[in-house]
Structures are given as structure tokens and as C-alpha cells.
């Protein structure tokens with residue numbers, strides 16, 4: 001009888017579909033980004049990222065509790081300092097806004113795993129990810145500051161640090177500094193493959209970190225490159241990265257897949273601000289079914305090979321998954 005093979009047999013109803021489903025999605029896979037700002041009682045919605053906020057320490061503690069109660073195990077913390085300067089002093093200030101937030105969150109929600117973004121761009125007056133020399137970011141002098149920043153986060157109680165600057169050798173510099181200060185048990189999740197992407201647009205409003213001149217193409221990767229991504233990951237693993245990240249996620253699913261196939265460390269993918277805002281905007285306009293598109297996108301990132309997803313959708317998706 002024709003045809004013998006009928007793949008539709010295994011799509012007949014939700015029970016059999018559930019049984020043969022290849023990819024799973026759970027709040028366990030999510031890391032939720034939070035933005036801490038100075039002041040008190042502040043909770044300001046980011047206009048280009050509906051549902052996301054800049055919050056002062058007192059408010060972010062409550063938010064962290066809510067995130068944890070939804071079954072999301074981890075947050076990624078970004079800081080917006082009161083003052084910025086040429087050398088991003090706020091980044092490694094022991095009394096900086098992120099350092100305070102880490103302490104406050106670990107005190108009130110000890111079970112929540114706190115990861116910190118290690119970068120200079122939110123703290124520098126020029127908005128670049130390091131020290132400027134001759135009109136460009138100077139790699140090696142930036143490494144010292146990144147290492148100091150990572151150590152200050154660890155001292156404040158961070159569970160993991162995540163360098164996002166794309167300087168060469170920063171995982172090595174951070175690993176060395178952490179070990180020297182007795183933080184050999186703090187893992188590093190490196191933004192190993194970070195492209196110079198226009199999808200970061202809304203984030204730069206959120207973190208107030210848009211570069212004041214030029215762009216980030218002398219340190220972030222060219223979106224046209226695929227093989228170079230493997231080289232970046234290889235170097236970071238050699239330098240001691242425990243988890244490697246690909247960022248953004250959606251235009252780079254091929255890269256996530258390559259990294260997953262080639263290396264044996266956990267792979268994270270950052271479903272970035274622009275990817276979030278596009279869906280939120282189209283959802284608001286009624287042009288797409290926001291919830292279904294969200295779940296499809298998150299599933300596709302997992303299917304491509306990501307173990308962990310950094311996503312602004314974490315709370316919305318967890319609420320659906322917990323039903």
C-alpha cells in the first residue's frame with residue numbers, strides 16, 4: 001500500500017507529539033537579565049523594551065524574588081552608575097551600584113544564582129567597552145580593569161561572572177585575578193562569540209551605553225563570519241571559560257549549532273534586546289501571536305544547541321511553562 005511511511009502518524013494528537021518531541025524548554029534553561037540603577041524607589045520602564053525596567057537596589061530585590069518564585073534559577077545583572085568617566089571607575093568601585101545590588105539580592109534571595117555582566121561600556125563616558133587610546137579601545141590596558149571589575153563582583157557575592165567586552169585574552173586575565181584572590185570556584189561564562197549587531201539597539205537605551213563615537217566593530221565580530229566563531233570559542237575555553245555564549249541568538253542559530261557540535265562545554269545563547277522588542281512590538285500591534293512566537297523562538301534556540309538562554313522573555317515563558 002502506498003505510502004508505507006506516514007510521518008503524520010506520530011503527529012496525530014498532543015500525547016504522541018509530546019512523547020516524540022526532540023527539544024524541551026524549561027525555566028531551568030533561563031537566565032533573566034536585570035538592570036540596576038542608582039537612587040531609591042526607582043522602577044522605570046525601558047520604552048523600547050516593554051516589561052523591562054531600570055530599578056534601584058531596593059526595588060530590584062523584590063523583582064529578584066519574583067523571578068526566583070517563577071522557577072527561574074538565575075539572573076544576569078547590569079549596572080547603570082550615577083556617574084560615568086573615561087576609565088569607567090564605577091565598574092570596579094567596591095561601593096558601585098552593581099556591587100550593592102549583588103549583596104542585597106544574595107541577602108534577600110540566597111538561592112538565586114547571580115551572574116554579573118563584566119564590561120566597561122555602561123561605566124565609561126564614551127560608551128566603549130574599554131580604555132580609549134588613539135581613537136580605539138586599547139586591549140591590554142582594558143584587561144586589568146576587567147579583571148578588577150570581576151574580582152569586585154566576586155567579593156560582593158556574585159556566583160558567576162560573564163565578560164562581554166570582546167577584548168583578546170580577557171578570560172585568561174579574569175581567571176588569573178579571580179584565582180589570585182581566592183575565587184577559584186567562581187565560574188566564567190564568556191561572551192565568546194559576540195557579533196557587532198544592530199540587534200543590541202534597545203539594550204543601549206536600557207543600559208545607557210551607546211558608544212559616543214564610532215562603533216564596536218574593531219572588537220565585536222563581523223556578522224558575516226562563521227568559522228571565526230569556532231576560533232573565538234576555542235581560545236576562550238583554553239583560557240578557562242566554563243560556559244561559552246553566542247550572541248545574538250536568532251540570526252546566528254548556525255553558529256550556536258556549530259559551537260555545540262564542536263565543543264563539550266555548556267553553550268549559552270543570548271536572545272538579545274532587539275529580538276525581544278521586535279516580537280513585543282508586533283504583538284502589541286496584533287500582527288503576530290506574541291506568546292506563540294516567543295515559545296517558537298525559545299524552542300528554536302534550544303533546538304540549535306543552546307543549553308542556556310539569556311532572555312527578557314524568561315518570566316513570560318516561565319509563567320506559560322508553569323501552567
Ligand code: PBG
Pocket residue numbers: 117119121129164165199200201202203204216271272273274
Ligand atoms: C555590554 C553588553 C551589550 C549587551 C550585553 N552586554 C551591548 C553591546 O555590546 O553594545 C547586549 C544585550 C542586548 O542587546 O540584549 N557590553
